[in-house]
Amino acid sequence: MQAARHRLPAAKWDLEIVQMLKHGQVLVISGMTGCGKTTQVPQFILDASLKSKTGQVANILCTQPRRISAMSVAERVADERAEKLGGIVGYQIRLESVMSTRTRLLFCTTGILLRRLESDPTLQGVTHILIDEVHERSEDSDFLMMVVRNLLPQRYDLKVILMSATLDAGLFSAYFNDCPRLEIPGRTFPVEQYFLEDVIEMTGYHLDERSPFARPLKRMNAAPKAGVSTRLPTDDIIDEIEQATNAVAPRHSLQDQNLTPKQLVARYPGIYNKLTLKTLAMIDFDKINNELIELLLEWIVDGPHQYPREGAVLVFLPGLAEIKQVYELLLTNPVFGGRNKSRFWILPLHSTLSSEDQHRVFSTPPKGTTKIVLTTNIAETSITIDDVVYVIDSGRMKEKRYDASKSMESLDLVWESKANAQQRKGRAGRVASGVAFHLFTSHRHDYHMKPQPIPEIQRVPLEQLILRIKILDLFDNMQDVLSQLIEPPADIGIETAKSRLQDLGALDLDKNLTPLGYHLASLPVDVRIGKLMLFGAIFRCLDSALTIAATLSYRSPFVSPFDKRNEADKCKLDFAIGNSDHLTMLNAYKSWIKAQKDGSQAAFRFCQENFLSIKTMQMLATMKHQFTELLSDIGFIREGILCRDLERKFRGSDGVLAVTGQEANVHNDNMKLLSAILVAALFPNVVQIKTPEAKYSKTGEGAVARLPKPEELRFSTKSDGYVSIHPSSVNFQVRYYDSPYLVYHEKIKTTKVYIRDCSMVSVYPLLLFGGCIIAIDLDRNDFIMSVDEGWIRFKAANQEVAELVRELRLELNQLLRDKIEAPSMDLCACPRGSQIIETIVRLISTQ
Template sequence: FFLEDAIAVTRYVLQDGSPYMRSAKQMTKEKLRARRSRTAFEEVEEDLRLSLHLQPQDSVKDAVPDQQLDFKQLLARYKGVSKSVIKTMSIMDFEKVNLELIEALLEWIVDGKHSYPPGAILVFLPGLAEIKMLYEQLQSNSLFNNRRSHRCVVHPLHSSLSSEEQQAVFVKPPAGVTKIIISTNIAETSITIDDVVYVIDSGKMKEKRYDASKGMESLEDTFVSQANALQRKGRAGRVASGVCFHLFTSHHFNHQLLKQQLPEIQRVPLEQLCLRIKILEMFSTHNLQSVFSRLIEPPHTDSLRASKIRLRDLGALTPDEKLTPLGYHLASLPVDVRIGKLMLFGSIFRCLDPALTIAASLAFKSPFVSPWDKKEEANQKKLEFAYANSDYLALLRAYKGWQLSTKEGMRASYNYCRQNFLSGRVLQEMASLKRQFTELLSDIGFVKEGLRAREIEKRAQGGDGILDATGEEANSNAENPKLISAMLCAALYPNVVQVKSPEGKFQKTSTGAVRMQPKSEELKFVTKNDGYVHIHPSSVNYQVRHFDSPYLVYHEKIKTSRVFIRDCSVVSVYPLVLFGGGQVSVQLQRGEFIVSLDDGWIRFAAASHQVAELVKELRCELDQLLQDKIKNPSIDLCTCPRGSRIISMIVKLVTT
């Protein structure tokens, strides 16, 4: 069934002033002139009256969307549909997810007169915001309220919810009770709920798109593809005949929806794929553009250009598209390049275990959960783990606590997760990823030879087993938070924001004027290329009023209502200059030696000319160490005299 069928069976009528009506901008010029003196409903009533005397007219071109048609044109397009339904369609905004209509459909399924069998109802919505809105709307309806109703039970389903909340959707309710699941497209392919008989498809989803020019992912509200719609339809009636309502028109399905989603290669970053291509001997002398152009559906040239720039900034690719020593090693790891760099540098600088913990979180997702009814309490618990203005160090603290709890048994582990609003399933997946990452590093000679994920798991006496498997030497700096922050800088560069404080305000006291600390909302955060961003409310840095350094590094920048950086960490200037990409310059300005990077965007005054030059030399020495590792994979960078001396010098520089 489609939108026109849903309106017909529910007898849904749009009230004047409804948020789901078309806006004035969406009306035709003729409609706008008419609306100056008539309401939308008076206008449609007039159309209805005139339609009784209309002569048959030619069909509207299929390429024209329903949203652009008026009553008469819709009447011509949908010849078998009643005029009352056309009346509603002619003033409805098809771009919006109509929660009123979804509620009306739910009422009809649960309490209406029809011959369809009873069963669970699965509602597909684009994202968490819409899920919350519909959930709250249903809780104010006595038929659906979880506390008062004996007819229905409503469950939200979203990847950010805890494992316990997600598991509730699989529990079959008592006889006579209808289960309603409000979900994103996580329920489209990832999971199967056997007792679903009805599907309500809003027709929208959030799709990750990548803006190559800004190096930013965004979650865009888009219409589903025909393939998505059919997949959602297939969720109904897995064990019996089912019913599906798509809340877009039949014409929209046949003529407007794409057959498939955009190919993944056209909506994701290309860095790792670029490296994998360049490490292959057959493509080593080819430029990347010529290789990608051979694909059936190649990525946009802007996306490829931006990926090459990021690889150069990361220190993995030269301007003439040759792999650097670092790029060679990153190409050998089947992970995102930033995660790979964190793994490599964690190994080189002897803080392997914490580096792998953070890498596992970046590769999978954060273990922190935020139940709807305990959001403030969950945020407060996360703040208790906060340390050194870093979401990543907060994550480390939470993970370490979980590791200790697992040694006391499953119940202790469960209680720790419940009390601290952590997902046990995510933590277990992180532990598994850490073991897999260790195996990858072992294969390319960066940790002990012959380590295997399964063997590490078998030998683990509670916890993930990484410390025991890799040894003390590989983790001798594991408790050095400044070094760990420096490793994050190495991995995440050029994802850097500057902290801009407001002009100083002073307060008079008995001892004189004292500089006032700015409010958190007065701080501004700016990136080099695309202006101001905001720290996400879930970050431990969201309400911080003072940072010890004017620079933060972050993993993900994403556009929703605003441009947010999700997790971030304060980083000092020396790691930026040591591990950042681009050329380092040293200049004498007004008696100070200024070290600058990124055309002066990152700059600081060095204690002396010797320190400034030392920074430049150490960068070259680090590159040479990685080159030596390519030539001789068996070399241990931590124990060979030259490597040990250089690494110790860098550790001292970034931690003192």
């Protein structure tokens, strides 16, 4: 083990790193994958302190972006030091730790260190902080860097190291007052790199003029469409290429798709044949060219080249739809399908696929079988497939963006950054020399790609970050705090997040933390999911609320194999209940729990027969254990419930209902109440269902109104116009709703603006748990109650009813304040509290 350590490239920099830290507080270290920086740098510091004559042993915190990284690195370092994990070396992740009073090198997630800062703002006793993988630019790591930078003037003895595989070292060095930098070379195998022009030349790819992957033709007297590049007719392209001699090279600022054929000849001179240049002049650079991917795969497995014939192929595609297209294309290709099918493993890899489907990509195929993995950027850093020799990089990725002005997330198709391209290339050089094919031109890579991806903090909702700032209480002005971030978010995103927190009741009108906000900040989950958990505890439907919270935090347990989608969709609809995706997932989960009574094999068969992922079910159970401990920890349910005890007793199963007791779950099967607390958590994410005028059909008994077709229904938001139900929803083909309102978890833009995970809700929950109620006397007879500035309106029978609902809402708000300010208060033992809750439950249940 020691010999292996000394062979790592980082070993040569031991003394230099220690010396640099003696003369400064901050050091930036960049090192390629495999150089040993993550495991070795903290050991250099620890070993130096153990040898020091001062006798002061370092106390090192090393943050990792993911739980699995913190655990695996800690285990590796403990092994290298021939020590038991939990002694000198330990780890701490959310709800789990292996450490002791002897621990001097602690690997933890970034979130754990931020939580520690809440109670220990100056990190007394800590001598070194190592923040690893800072190039990922997660919200947590950017925020931690800002907090640490503000802490350094108060802690002159504290040393900070920033580490990453691919790093814009200058940016981070400048942020920490031009601190010193160090680069450690990597130990990956060499990877030959080719670009689009090379791939076309190698494969002899010929583009037909009518191909869907060709750019549209230029038309005489037609104004060009914005954002659409056009091309000359094929004969004109060939003529221009033939005549191109001594053409002047175009400016680097011009992109390839905007060049004439003559300019292309000048940009790519001499080394490419005329057919290659013709294809470059015709190809649509903005499309994922499945035709070229298919041809390149044929060339890799059977073509005339000197590269290895063994080893896996990793194909990077933007998303699940593109994976499906290429997957189906290959199955119908005679080279990969039909009689040759046994020669290939064609495996999709995507975060929404089940763990069972994902596991096979790590297996080694039999000799003579080629593994082809179709994946997204999940395989850039999170997952490593060791036997990859070839990488095909489409150059595109889907990235979540958040439009704060519309409170809407979109999944945009974007060009990857140079850092992404470098990571993808490196996947081919883990165990042997490899080859990377990038399906974009070398000119785009060199002159038009961003060096790094957009930081997460600039493209995600900011609610949790704002709560974290409020609860840390380290800063006076929130706007000033956020402006100190290395690359701050836009002001509109900050203001939208504050408004959303006020809608949820987490901030008051003066934007100070409410008691609810304090507890939401204490729960390391999305604020909406946190509120769902709290209301589940208050309204005594805890187990079911935690199940729904887990599905929203993780993912749906339903799976749809490519070749059995229709069958899978039918099974999902069999579980449908209450026009609700959330209740449908709950119903499937509860059915799995019942199947477990007949043993683990019965539960496994149940999942197979109903297109449910057993691994996802088990993960949801684990998350419920974690949520239960969190609520126990802040006093909302019985104290002393520990996740590890639940895991030990109910491994792979649930048990939350058993340990929390009947009293906490009296209303566990009340579906109307569960829909109501979804309003509390998700408001103001509400859509109104607009039904067309009734059409009638003649029958023997007279005219009968017919139900509208699903596509005739329209779904309206308050401020963003009309949206569509996502095809994955159980409401996608619904023709009639008992109530004209739906609440939803997220709104996302792909080909359309969709709402996903939606549930039908009644008016009373909107009045009781939505925005402020206003009662309006229209004509002395009708009393209209409105919520959300009049967007949701409800006609009360009389003034007394209107006042009763409003008073009940005020009583509920006060009760919630009392419960949140004193979480251990038992509402069931309090006559007033119990009466209010039961009145609300009865009102909702009988509407």
